[in-house]
Amino acid sequence: MRESFLSELTEGECLALPFLFEFWAMPHQLPPEGCWRAWVIMGGRGAGKTRAGAEWVRTCVEGALPLSPGRCRRVALVGETLDQVREVMVFGESGILACSPPDRRPDWHAGRRCLVWPNGAEAMVFSAHDPEGLRGPQFDAAWVDELAKWKKARETWDMLQFALRLGERPQVCVTTTPRNVGVLKELLELDSTVVTHAKTEANRANLAASFLREVRARYGNTRLARQELDGVLVTDVDGTLWTQAVLERARGAEMPERFDRIVVAVDPPAGEGQGADACGILVAGAVCAGPPQAWRAWVLEDASVQGASPTGWAEAVAAAYGRWQADRVVAEVNQGGAMVETVLRQVAPQVPLRKVHATRGKAARAEPVAALYEQGRVAHCGVLDTLEEQMGLMTVSGFAGQGSPDRVDALVWALTELIATPMQGWRRPALRVI
Numbered sequence: 376m377r378e379s380f381l382s383e384l385t386e387g388e389c390l391a392l393p394f395l396f397e398f399w400a401m402p403h404q405l406p407p408e409g410c411w412r413a414w415v416i417m418g419g420r421g422a423g424k425t426r427a428g429a430e431w432v433r434t435c436v437e438g439a440l441p442l443s444p445g446r447c448r449r450v451a452l453v454g455e456t457l458d459q460v461r462e463v464m465v466f467g468e469s470g471i472l473a474c475s476p477p478d479r480r481p482d483w484h485a486g487r488r489c490l491v492w493p494n495g496a497e498a499m500v501f502s503a504h505d506p507e508g509l510r511g512p513q514f515d516a517a518w519v520d521e522l523a524k525w526k527k528a529r530e531t532w533d534m535l536q537f538a539l540r541l542g543e544r545p546q547v548c549v550t551t552t553p554r555n556v557g558v559l560k561e562l563l564e565l566d567s568t569v570v571t572h573a574k575t576e577a578n579r580a581n582l583a584a585s586f587l588r589e590v591r592a593r594y595g596n597t598r599l600a601r602q603e604l605d606g607v608l609v610t611d612v613d614g615t616l617w618t619q620a621v622l623e624r625a626r627g628a629e630m631p632e633r634f635d636r637i638v639v640a641v642d643p644p645a646g647e648g649q650g651a652d653a654c655g656i657l658v659a660g661a662v663c664a665g666p667p668q669a670w671r672a673w674v675l676e677d678a679s680v681q682g683a684s685p686t687g688w689a690e691a692v693a694a695a696y697g698r699w700q701a702d703r704v705v706a707e708v709n710q711g712g713a714m715v716e717t718v719l720r721q722v723a724p725q726v727p728l729r730k731v732h733a734t735r736g737k738a739a740r741a742e743p744v745a746a747l748y749e750q751g752r753v754a755h756c757g758v759l760d761t762l763e764e765q766m767g768l769m770t771v772s773g774f775a776g777q778g779s780p781d782r783v784d785a786l787v788w789a790l791t792e793l794i795a796t797p798m799q800g801w802r803r804p805a806l807r808v809i
Contacts, residue, residue, distance in 0.1 A: 396430040396474070401578070403571040406431060406548075412567035415549045415559075418606040419575030421582050424550035426469035428518045431548045433474055435516045436481075436496035448542075450498040451509070451517040453535060455525050457488065457502045464520055465490065465500070503527055509534035515542035522562075523554035532558050553608040555619035560608070575604045599764050614770035616738070616745035622763050628754030630673055634660035637675070637701040640789035641692050642781050643685075643708075643715050653681040654688035655781030657762070658699050661793040672753045672793050675699060677762045679782050685718045693723035703727045705792045707784065731788055737780060738773050744790045745769075753790065762786065 397405065404427035406414055414431075416424045436448050454460035464470050465483065471490060472480060481490040481498070488500040501508050503525040517535055522528055539545035553559065562568055579587060594600035601607045611618050642655035656678040663670045678695040680688050696704055708715045708730045719728060733740065747753050755763075765783045768776035774783075 396426075396433075400427070400430070401573065403427070403573040403577065404430070405571075406434070407569040407571065409569065410544070411546065411569040413547050413549060413562060413565070413569070415551070415563060415568060415570045416572075417551060417553050417570060417608070418573040418577070419604040420552060421575050421578055421586075422573045422606060423469075423578040423581070424552075425463060425467060425520065426474065428520060428548050428550040429464065429469060429471045429474045432471055432498065432516070432518050433479075435546075436492050436494070436498070437479060438494075448496040448516065449512075449514045450496070451501055451512070451514045451535065451538060452490075452498050452520075453501045453503060453509075453517060453531065454520045455503050457500060460500045460502070460520070461488075464518065471498070501531075503531040506530040506534045509538050513538055513540050515539070515545050517545075517547040519547060519549045519551075521551050522549050523551045523556050523559045528556060528558045532562075552603060553606060554602065554623070555608065555610050556623065557620075563608070572606055574606055597761075597764050598767060599760050612768055612770055612775050614772055615767055615775075616741055616769050616771065617748060617763075617766040619767065621745075621748050622755075622766065624751065625748060625753060625755045628673060628756055630660075630675070630756055631662055633662075634673075635663045636661050636703075636793055637699050638703050638705050638789050638792050639678075639692055639695045639699070639701045640705045640785040640792065641688070641707070642779075642784035642788065643688065643706065644781065645779075652779040653679050653781045654683060654691070655679050655783070655785035656688070656692055656695055657782060657785040657789050658695050658701065659786070659789040659793055660699075663794070663797065667794075667797075670752065670794050670797075672747070672790055674753065674755050674759060674762070674786065674789075676757065677759050677782060679761075679785070685714070686722065689718045689722040692719065693726060696723065696726055703729055703792070705729045705731055705788050707731055707733060707788060709733050729792065731792075736773065737784065737787075738769065738771055740791070741769055741783065741787050742771070743795045744787050747790060747794060752794070 401423060403416060403418065404423055416427050418424050432450055435450060452460050452464050454464055466472055475481065479493060481492040483490055490498040499512060504527060506527055517539060525531060539547060563570060576587065590604060598609050602609045637660040640657050644652045644654045657674065658676040658678060659672055659674050661670060661672040678691055680691045692704060704726050706715050706728060709732055716728060716730060762782040765776065765780045768774060769780055769783050774780045
C-alpha cells in the first residue's frame with residue numbers, strides 16, 4: 376500500500392515528502408490532542424525525542440497550531456548550556472535546521488543567539504545555567520530539552536513559566552530522558568501536562584544494531600537501563616541510603632590538584648568464573664586539611680572486574696594502585712583472609728595492605744558513609760553508573776538488588792579508611808596547663 380501511494384506522487388510531492396513529519400512520525404512524536412500547557416516527551420536514549428521537539432517548533436512557527444495569528448511568533452529554546460542548544464536543538468542531525476525545508480529554513484543569527492524564519496517568527500536560545508536570562512523576554516511557545524539533568528532546573532523552569540505569556544494558549548514541549556528529580560515529577564502530576572513515552576528500541580530503524588545489542592547486554596534490566604533505555608521514571612527504593620537527589624549532587628566533580636591520601640579498596644568475590652559476583656575495586660582520594668567537618672573525598676574510579684580469577688582481580692588491584700599512585704590497598708578478608716593477602720602479595724609484593732574484617736551488617740557499615748554524602752562531602756569523578764545503581768539499592772534493611780553489592784562494599788571500605796575512621800580519632804588541638 377505504501378509503495379502504491381509513493382508511485383502516485385508527483386516530483387514536487389516526492390521532494391516535499393521528507394519534510395511531512397506527520398507521514399513519518401512515530402506515535403510518541405506527535406502532539407496529543409486536547410488543551411494542554413506542557414507536553415512531556417519522555418523516552419530512552421535515541422528514541423527520537425529531539426526530532427519530535429524540532430518538528431513541534433516548526434509546526435508552531437509555520438502556523439499550524441493556534442498560537443497568535445496575525446503577528447510574529449516568539450519561541451524560547453532552552454537547554455542545559457548554550458553550546459548544547461546550538462549543537463543539538465539548532466544544528467544537530469535532528470535539530471531545527473535539519474528538519475526545515477529549504478524554502479522555510481530559518482537563518483541563524485549568532486550575535487543575537489536567535490533563529491529567524493522567513494515569516495518573521497523568532498526562536499531565542501537560553502541556557503539553564505542562567506535562569507535570570509529568561510527574566511524580561513516573553514514567548515508564546517518554548518522547547519525545553521533534557522530538563523531532568525539541569526543543575527538549576529527549578530529556577531530555570533520557574534523563570535520560563537513567567538515568560539510564557541503571549542498568545543491565546545502558550546505551550547511548552549519538554550523532551551527529556553527521565554530522572555528522579557522534583558521539578559519533573561511535579562510537572563508530570565499537573566492536570567495541564569500530557570505525556571508521550573517510548574523506549575530506545577522504538578527508533579531502532581535509525582540506530583546502530585550493535586548499539587542496541589551492546590547496551591541491552593551490558594545493562595539488562597537494571598535501574599539504569601529502565602531509566603536511560605526504557606525511558607521510565609525510576610523512583611527511590613524505600614529506605615535507600617542514597618537517594619537519586621544525593622547521587623545527582625555528587626556527580627561531575629572536578630578533582631583537586633592534590634590529595635592527602637589515595638586508597639584502593641577491594642571486596643574480593645566469594646567464587647570464581649562468570650557466575651560469581653564481581654570483585655569490587657574502588658579508588659578514592661581525600662583532602663583532610665583543617666577540622667573533620669572540612670574533610671572531603673572523591674571517588675576516582677570503579678576498576679571492578681567480573682569473572683576474573685584470583686590472580687586476575689589481584690592484577691586489577693595492583694594496576695589501579697599504580698595508575699593512581701595510591702598510598703594503600705584496603706581489602707576485606709572475611710572470606711579467605713589468608714588467601715586474599717597471599718594472592719595480592721604474589722602480584723604486588725611491595726604494596727602496603729590493610730586487612731579489614733566486617734563485624735557488622737552491610738547496611739550498618741554503609742550508614743556512616745551515606746551520611747558523608749548527605750553532608751555533601753563526597754563527590755564522584757567520571758562515569759560511575761554501575762556503582763550508583765548499587766548505591767540506590769542499598770537500604771537500611773540491606774541490599775534490595777540481586778547478587779552482592781560488591782562495588783558498594785568496596786566504596787564503604789575506601790571512605791571508611793579515608794574519612795570515617797580518622798574522624799573518630801581526631802582531637803581538636805588544645806592547650807594544657809601544668
